[in-house]
Amino acid sequence: MIFESSTPAAGATLGARGCVSITLSHATYAVHVNDLPIRLTAMQFDLLDYLIAHRDRVLEPGEIARQVFKTQAANAPQLVRVHIFNLRRALGEAGKVIETVRRRGYRLGRRSEG
Numbered sequence: 001m002i003f004e005s006s007t008p009a010a011g012a013t014l015g016a017r018g019c020v021s022i023t024l025s026h027a028t029y030a031v032h033v034n035d036l037p038i039r040l041t042a043m044q045f046d047l048l049d050y051l052i053a054h055r056d057r058v059l060e061p062g063e064i065a066r067q068v069f070k071t072q073a074a075n076a077p078q079l080v081r082v083h084i085f086n087l088r089r090a091l092g093e094a095g096k097v098i099e100t101v102r103r104r105g106y107r108l109g110r111r112s113e114g
Contacts, residue, residue: 020094024049033094043069044087051098051108060105080106 023032029045031038040048050068051059065076073079084106088095099107 020097022048022052022091022094022097024052033091038090038092040087040090043083044090047083047087048091051106055108058101058104058107064106 021032021034023030023035024045025031026049031040031045031048046068047064050064061077061080062072064080065071065073069076069079069083071079084098084100088098091098097108099109101107
């Protein structure tokens with residue numbers, strides 16, 4: 001899959017050549033998947049926003065916890081894992097673009113098809 005992004009000021013958009021399009025608007029706090037509105041909690045919105053801003057880069061759970069959830073708690077990896085799970089579920093099929101990189105963290109990026 002190949003992803004494209006618009007400028008953050010105009011909202012962030014990921015497109016995969018007809019496969020999936022995730023649009024996040026900072027102005028309205030709205031998220032659309034393939035032009036259909038998706039309801040996210042504030043935490044899920046912030047997490048998706050952070051993943052989009054740093055896509056194709058592996059993000060460690062500790063970094064996500066500090067930057068998105070503003071915590072350095074000992075249970076940060078579990079906290080992040082639960083929020084990633086819930087975000088994937090909220091995004092439905094589009095949630096597959098959130099990759100788990102074993103023993104490293106997460107990234108929003110390419111998914112091999114087939």
